[in-house]
Amino acid sequence: MKAFIEDYLKENNAYFESVSEYIFNHPETRFEEYKSAAFLAEACENQGFTVEHNVANIDTAFVATYGSGKPVIGFLGEFDALSGLGQKPNEVSYQPTENDNGHGCGHNLLGAGSFAAACAVKKYLEKNDLPGTVKFYGCPGEEGGSGKTFMVREGVFEGLDIALTWHPSPSNSIMSLSSLANYQVYFRFKGTASHAANSPHLGRSALDAVELMNMGVNYLREHVIEDARIHYAVTNTGGTSPNVVQANAEVLYLIRAPKLDEVDSIYKRICKIAEGAALMTETDVSIDFDKACSNYVPNRELEEVLHEKFVETGVEPYTEEEKSFAENIWNTLTDGEKSSFVNVMKGFGYVGDEKEFEGKYLSDSISPYQASEQVLKGSTDVGDVSWVVPTAQLTSATSVLGTTLHSWQMTSQGLTTIAHKGMFRAAQSMALTGLEMVTNPQRLERVQQEFQAFRKKNNYFNPIPQHIKPSKFKKD
Template identity: 45%
Template sequence: MCITEKVSTLIDSKSQLFIDVSNYIWEFAETRFEEFRSANLLCETLEKEGFIVERRIAGLETGFIASYGSGQPVIAILGEFDALAGLSQKADITSHDPIISNGNGHGCGHNLLGAGALAAAVAVKDYMQQNGLSGTVRYYGCPAEESGYGKTFMAKAGLFADVDTAFSWHPGTVNAVMHCSSNAVIHAHFKFKGRSAHAAAAPHLGRSALDAVEMMNIGVNYMREHMIDEARVHYAITNTGGFAPNVVQPEAEVTYLIRAPKPSQVKDLFERVKNIARGAALMSETKMEHHIEGACANLIPNATLERIMHKHLNALGVPAITEEEIRLSKAIYESTSKEDKLTAAAQVGKTLAPKLAERPLADFIAPYSKNLSFMAGSTDVADVSWNVPTAQCVTATWAFATPFHTWQAVAQGKSLYAHKAMLLAGKAIACTAIEAMQNQKVIAKAKAELLDRLDGETYDCLVPDEVQPPKMSKQDPKLLAKV
């Protein structure tokens, strides 16, 4: 029996366990750094499966590493489990229908991601036991991917120093192996302090912090003309200083995401944004403070591992799709905007687009492309990829044209086809990890490729040493006991 058949049997035998974990995490819907129940569930499940679990790693209250085996090679499988704010949505409902108004929801499918990675880690462990395979498999419980950058803190702490290869995956609308780079990002917060005054009786005595925020934003908007096309800068005002227009706002705050293809470019843009903030403070006669909340590097692909993963994904094949699943996916597809449909059609091409519009679940494995693609977004998997050869796949957990970070993604998070695609990802990761463990030449080639792609550069974490993950458990001592 080949690796794919053995791994499929191992994962299928415990499929309900992985599905249950995914569904529980979907229901918990905990946002960044607050994934206490999700992390605890994963830790307890891994312990029951024979892993040794180390909790609260790298200063992350919900971060952990679960290990099985000993010695080299060391294989890392990355799991995520954080949700997004404001995306509460009932499952398998094809119109917007929140469970809780303004509640949280898994709009990026990290409930599936974490459980699929769990399936992979358990399958590798079971295969090692049955076949006397030596080495170590680790499940990295990675909190706060959504702008919290848990893996960045792990990488900064050196937790991947002895790892030989790393694997992950992500929910999506196609079945493919990712060969792409991404934007690096710095997430920074700016706070302005002014002087309050009666806006009508004594406006001359006031110094508006809100004016400073607005002038900063205007200045950054003018900067956009003078930065590289691939860069992205976006912001949200997090504190307007109050709701009374007849009071000069004594404080105001704004948070920024600054992205560019290379860490050095992000650093340069960040300096320019800071100078604009200083200028806004000067013009408004306010004081400005800033701090970095988090950051991550750009993704370094690894074709050596990706080609092996693609081989196994093809050998596994796509799960069977029922007509009932097609009906749900079709209704989800119809709920998306015209712009979403056109964007999705452009991505897959004229041949596939009509077929997927009619039957919106991808029933094929996309060809592996040696041409490097670019993702304008960011992921903290990137910081792992600077330290360790890393490969990822995507599987069709969602209907064609489903946008990320939307209620439609949340609605499909407990669907039968999402679970099937989740298990497919787990199988592809496990097969690739096992092949790497059995063949040191694969690992050596992957490491040589990483060095070649870095071209003399070394990992320099964008998060300053003084920046530490927040301690969210202080807000609720009861949650602390559950970790």
């Protein structure tokens, strides 16, 4: 099985790299990934999958299916980019592109790698005339949109036996940590415009309300749990004229905590602060829920299988040219990024210390697996999938040690041979894990038993209200 998958991926290496390249060269932000989604969906059809478009009433979401019967193996693919991270690829200096968008989180690799894994499993089932179904999920809007949470709300993942996915990073490890649940909410204030010098007493400043709200929330930070995170962006200052009392202003809050009930509690307190700011300024406030996601629930049985296949796959040696490029990227990092590179990797499930990396700039080994009760200080909409389907994730080294996500360095490395080696490493590991579930029903049963035991003790509710629709990225 391993030889078959390895040979298949090598034979189709150029094809899957071209998929990654297309997505990289057409960077689109959340729920506007029209070119990338259409390209990937057509690629699935060309590979013999049947594609359902516009799933969950999202233009850029799709599901590609091959086969029939049990088990049903799902691979999650992403392809959205980030605003402000346009960068020429394969460069060791900051060189922004005319297109402001860029794949600073490696989703061109994520989508292409999961697609490659799905194709490899399909080919094996086909070649060996085995029962089973493989599904590739085109999941848009992970960056600030919680696309998968909307998809879960609409039942898109029903019937899956397991879900597998991965994420690019500097580490080779199982992503065994939970994540932070979150709410994203707009607070919109409306006041009264007036001449700021001639008749300021007649004006009621919405911008003052935003500033007072932000000040109140800053005082709240001392009185929330340690693992909570509260971020905000002022998305409408009311204009650029200081001689006008601003009648409209808006602030967007992202509230995170380890559990949804903790997020909800903090959210309600922030709503009270917003209402207080409106009272103080004699303005009106409207609160508009934008999106949310749940914490990630690791399935330990499935993680053990994924790690086993990850170790079997191993790390292909790096060339001297790749090592030289890596050193040049390393030299662009700040002292803080260099000194904390291991801590970043530990957030992705890495177990160990920096000793194994002495004199190196790339991870060339697979981290031992250790189930962790710690919480990743970030969020992912994979969390909601993990509440309805047994789910496991790995991270594969596609970038230089110390590279942070959402940086120009991450974008620059998105088409390197280093990145594509990591992509195929992830694809092979996930494909072998999926096939293990097909050929070894006892292991699949253990995975299912763990999931069912968890759900018996933990109820799930989708955190996005039914009337909320996905929101596209708003530029200034």
